[in-house]
Amino acid sequence: MGDLNIVTENIIALAKNSKDIYGVISFGSSNRKTKDKYSDLDIFLFTSNPEKYLADENNKLLKGYLGEILSRVIVKDFVDHVMVIKLMLKDGTGLDIITVNISEFSKTRHYLFLKRHNLSGLLPNKIKKYIDNNIYSFNYFLKRGHTILYDSMNLQQIVDTILELYKQDVKDEELNLLDHKRFFNNYHQFWQGCYRFHLKLVINDPLYAKLMLDHMIKVNLIQMVNWHTLLFKDEQKDIFYYGAKLNEWCDETIIQRLYDIFPHRNIQEMRKSILNTIQLYQQLSHEISTKKNYEIINTLEQFVIKNIQLPINVNETDCQMVCSDQLTAIINDYEDVKIVLSYNAKGSKYVINALEINMIFYVDHIEKYLKEETWKNIFDDILSIVIRKSSIRNAVEILLNNGQLIQLKLENVKDLYLLKRHFYLMKGFLCSFINQRRKKYATQKIDFLKQDLKKGYSVLKDTISEADFFEAMLYKINSSEKGRLTAAMFHKNYHCFWQNSYKLMVKLYRRDFFYAIVILDHAVKKHLLEMVQWSHLDENRFTELVADIRSIKDWCANEMQDKLMLTLPHSNIEEMKRAxxxxxxxxxxxxxxxxxxxGIELDIALQTQVYEQANNELLKSN
Structure with missing residues (x-):
């Protein structure tokens, strides 16, 4: 825990001595009254050369000003989804740097002029929405406190204008908006998530249930807590994202009940914890639905609760008879469905017989399949349906009355041709011929597709003769990834684990337990599980495991599973610290x-400092 004032002065010195830095703004906990000995420094660095700082792997640019840097890693933040340079200094100070390209940011000034004079509508809606979303995010960082540390580009004027024009009531912020569509999207995701969690317990894979599924269940729950607080307690409560600083805004009764929702160390306790989660969610969602005149789906709730309370008896014959006919009809009879891939751990062609179906549809008219009516016309026994839309990938998740979960990823056939062109140009080292915007789009879609193909797949339908492309892609994946685990891969995992563990310890020190467990511990467990997987391999079997491909119990040694179960935090702050x-x-x-x-060298200094600091805090509390 170093002196933030000294670190701040050093950052200002860096800015003054760097011709490419035009401004620095600090934000976050160091700018609030609640600052404590563990507060870190979060900054926006406005520069004409962001890559210079992103590529500074050896910290040559920063070391001269900040002293010895114990840990450095660049990640996409799991809350704000921006690239962050995360540093930990030798004295324990944390420093998060978000670089901002001033050539892009300077365009904000022109947009703000249009917005102030009600002329922003002259821009295409897509561009207007993109700019607005970015400015809202920037405003969200600054509104709870910020300091302009260095300014050679008149940042103050731009910031003042943003805070004026984008001022919102808390209830109107994107994360807190409540309407019928948002409510039921959350509602269906929650109940389907609880059912999937239950299925993993039934097949005796509690680690998969906790490490892969529980996170989103809790995210859906805390969103309902947010809405409930704003609707019934105080519309102007300063609600923080994902349950952060819960003690500052949440009802004490709810906080106490939240301690009982985290999965414990055996299946019986996990079943109890998910029922506790459901009871709290039901109370909040029912009160909200009554206030807003929404109609709760009692049949869905009763179905999920009944299955969790009693061991399920799966009638796989019924699943075959009902789902096989309906899905086969889509595959065989729908002409605008051009390609259908099934994917799972084995890529079995008989995946339709399973309780969970995973498929990718390539279609001509994707909007048709993003409507509930389409699927309700296909399946007459839908209990729950969730439609997810995004610029990169769309999906439909359906729960049927017989307990079968159908998860379909929807792709436009035109995008397949784009991916194919991009893939072969990259393979031939001709990427310079690709438009940068399309290159980024295609790269993101290919990364998603790779993850699915790695799981094993079968082509159930192909009317446009493109199956060879998937084979070529899978061959490329296997060829490029079957070498040794690299030092870069290891060290990214290593530094992410220890930095997140340190922040997790800090959150628990502040008794900010919900954010600590649901967000930070989820990240910590992701890195731990990846390291455990690597420990199960030798250098000749590197590609046999992928993070979420198979049930953990299928590849993880029993002794290691027992040790992982001891890392599950629950019940109270002290139990959480021990976990x-x-x-x-x-x-x-x-x-x-x-x-x-x-043969990869460990960074013992980082590991030792974080472990000893966390252990000291644990001993103090005891």
């Missing part, structure tokens, strides 16, 4: 094994 220490101790053991197997 975090168990995570660190297991990670030390496993990362040491992996580093020895693959």
């Amino acid at each position: 975090i220490m168990n995570s660190m101790e297991l990670y030390k053991e496993v990362s040491g094994l992996v580093s020895e197997t693959f």
